[in-house]
Amino acid sequence: MHPPLCLVTNPHLSCLLQFAHIILLGANLRSEQCLALTCQVHRSISYEIDLPRGSGVTVLLKPGTQTLPVKLCYIISKRWETTLSIKAGEKKVFSFSCQDPHNYFVIEIQKNIDCVSGQCPFGEVHLQPSTSVLPTLNRTFIWDIKANKNVSLELQFSLSRLRQIGPTESCPDGVTHRISGRVDASTMVKIGTFCGNGTVSRIKMQEGVSLALDLPWFHSRNVSGFSIANRLSIKRLCIIESVFEGEGSATLMSANYPDGFPEDELMTWQFVIPAPLRASVSFLQFSVSNCVKKEERVEYYIPGSTTNPEVFKLEDQQPGNMAGNFNLSLQGCDQDAQNPGILRLQFQVSVQHPQNGSNKTYVVDLSKERTMSLSIEPRPSKLKREFVPGCFVCLNSRTCSTNLTLTAGSKHSISFLCDDLTRLWINAEKTISCLDHRYCHRTRHSLQLPQSILQLPLQLHDFTWKLLVPKDRLSLALVPAQKLQQHTHERVCNTSFSYLVASAVPGQDLYFGSFCSGGSIEQIQVKENISVTLRTFAPNFQQESSKQDLTVSFIPHFKEESVFTVTSDTKNKVYLRTPNWDRGLPSLASVSWNISVPRNQVACLTFLKERTGVVCQTGRAFMIIQEQRAHAEEIFSLEEEVLPKPSFRYHSFWVNISNCSPMSGKQLDLLFWVSLSPRTTDLTVIVLAVVGGGALLLFALGFIICFVKKNKKKKITKGPAVGIYNGNVNTQMPMQPKKFQKRRKDNDSHVYAVIDDTMVYGHLLQDASGPFLQAEVDTYRPFQGPTGDFPPSLPPTNSRAPTVKLATDEPPPGSPPESDSEPYTFSHPKDGKVSNGSTDSPLLDAHKPTEPGE
DSSP states (O other), X not given: OOOOOOOOOOOOHHHHHHHHHHHHHTOOOOHHHHHHHHHHHHHHHOEEEEOOTTSOEEEEEEEOOOOSOOOOOOEESSSEESOEEEOTTOEEEEEESXXXXXXXXXXXXXXXXXXXXXXXXXXXXXXXXXXXXXXXXXXXXXXXXXXXXXXXXXXXXXXXOEEEEOTTOOOTTSOEEEEXXXXXXXOEEEEEEEEEEEEEEEEEEESEEEEEEEEOTTXXXXXXXXXXXXXXXXXXXEEEEEEOSXXXXXXXXXXXXXXXOOTTOEEEEEEEOOTTOEEEEEEEEEEEEOEEESOOEEXXXXXXXXXXXXXXXXXXXXXXXXXXXXXXXXXXXXXXXXXXXXXXXXXXXXXXXXXXXXXXXXXXXXXXXXXXXXXXXXXXXXXXXXXXXXXXXXXXXXXXXXXXXXXXXXXXXXXXXXXXXXGEEEEEEEEEEOSOHHHHTTOEEEEOOOHHXXXXXXXXXXXXXXXXXXXXXXXXXXXXXXXXXXXXXXSOOOSSEEEEEEEOSTTOOOEEEEEEESSSEEEEEXXXXXXXXXXXXXXXXXXXXXXXXXXXXXXXXXSSSEEEEEEOOSSSOEEEEOSSTTTOOOTTOEEEEEEEOOTTEXXXXXXXXXXXXXXXXXXXXXXXXXXXXXXXXXXXXXXXXXXXXXXXESSOEEEEEEOOEEOSSOOOOOEEEEEEEEOOOOHHHHHHHHHHHHHHHHHHHHHHHHXXXXXXXXXXXXXXXXXXXXXXXXOSOTTSOOSXXXXXXXOOTTBOOEEOHHHHHGGGGTTOSSOOOOOOOOOOOOOOSOOOSSOOOOOOTTOOOOOOEEETTSOOTTOOSOOTTOOOBOOOOTTSOOOOSOOOOOOOOOOOXXXXXX
């Protein structure tokens, strides 16, 4: 037998739903218990709103934006409804069919106040009806006040000053003020959206105002927080007063932001700045419209200024370092009807204490400069605080901004409004160019920092010199006052500054490296335009700035990308690496190192890795090592061969690396180092040399005696022709200018004069009895000096020659058969017989690097 059902006579749907659930559960309740439960539920969700007649208040309950899954929930009055409107003079009782109506409904309370035909309720504004009688829904109180066209209304915010927010922002506590004004009787303009805890204390508007106060359902606020006052005409759209009591900042926006400011309107902000604080204005975002009449502008009324109002364009730098109250106004224009554009402005006012030295003025003299610019900028910072005081640099003590660029040709007076000057740094650039190679050949320029920069209380970040030369006419040579060290992972630069050298040719990505003082590099030569950047790394750079001195010279053009002149260090290893280390040497680029070795030292050349791993798409990648006194050079294919093992060099030598056009992927990069050790002589070598020399001398004397005796017995005859060295031939390295301009077929520089044997060896026969001709002849002496100041000539990029060691008397493998610099040929007498034996000297076989003899 089923338990008796609970009979419910209350008509409300909420009670029916509650008891339907109980019935389904089969609860055994007496009728008096049902009645008591019904009355209790009804009292917990029933609301009564009674609006007095003539109050001008209207209450509207309507669906809000649902954040939960769709669910049936109704307003229950006399029937089920989704909206409920209560007008002045009405009284209604209602409830909800769900337990969480704040997730489904919102309530708007609007009060219309007509100050044109009636009396305005000036003073503090109250919430009507009180929040205590309203359901726990998200509430919006709206006051729509109409006033005479010649009267302004002032909203005063006493509970909490307001902070303006952007269109995508929201207030942390959910309490929001939305304020609008009137342009005419039918057009509303949005002044802005505001939260609490700001600086805005008053807003004045002409002709009328609308204020909407949004309160979340969980907020217990029961006062409006503002009052209304009547004021004289302000003759503009609105005036916003912002009061600062200490350091801080405020972000404000023009009316209708981010939409367009009303056409030909005027809006003013008044700022109250207590002594001794200073204020600066920065425009964060702005745009201008297309004007047909007047001009869009901002105007400042600044205390103490003799030119009030001061007028600025929106794109100008705005005033800063202002003491005392000031006004800022935005003036629109008459816009083009076809293409009006948009005038809008978002700006920030920063207020802070003046810093020590903020009243000090620094003069930056760029009057004698023509191609130099200087920028003072904020350095990147990870500092995060609730309020970070602004850091401004001021031009002429009034125009302040976070960035300032000074141009050449003038003197500039600057000051700083900043709590910490380490938050700023300096970047500068200067161009040195040669327009006509005839006038700047061999001229020099000192790359030193101007004193006007060093006297500023800021850290220099970068100073860049752009060095420009005529293409294919001149090249550049950098000579430091102190030898430079190349920054590598094996030996890092730990000085307070470095030089960063990179190509300045448009479209060329070539970085030669980072260099600091205290190394072994005496000179850096580059083929084309470059930029040299002095970058500082420590605040104590100014104490070490005297070490900074670099000289650039314009020199004859050469074809290598760069040539480094290096003096080996007797104490430390000298680490060197190819340009573009991270990205690889550019295609078809060539770079050389001229490494000097002291006479009493021996150099050990070591490469970091065994193979380069480069794969050429076109051409060949080569490395040439050539000692300047050993009359030999070694050529290595970087694509196919193993790099040389550590080898000893007793004389100064060249290292040249030439790239091919590599395939995508592995690029060419090489790192090597040179270390010195004292030169030692082996006693065994000395003994063998003495014994061998004595034996050779005895053999030579015996040969001469036999030869003389033999020639006494027979008539002297002419022997085969021999050649005499022609000393006028150009034997210099390929990059050196030619000594003569004639072609091979047009001159006799390659011809050897032919003489008799007796004329060569006649001085050995002076004691012989036979007659002979004796003539004065020059003798050949082998070249003992260095090969010159230019790197070794390169093999053709398409050569497939293996690694060889070449005698200096012969052309390298793969060289053209004939050139203007070929040293000589032979000329023979018409009646003489010439030996048909081969005079060619075969090339040495490919070999691994070994320790060469002296």
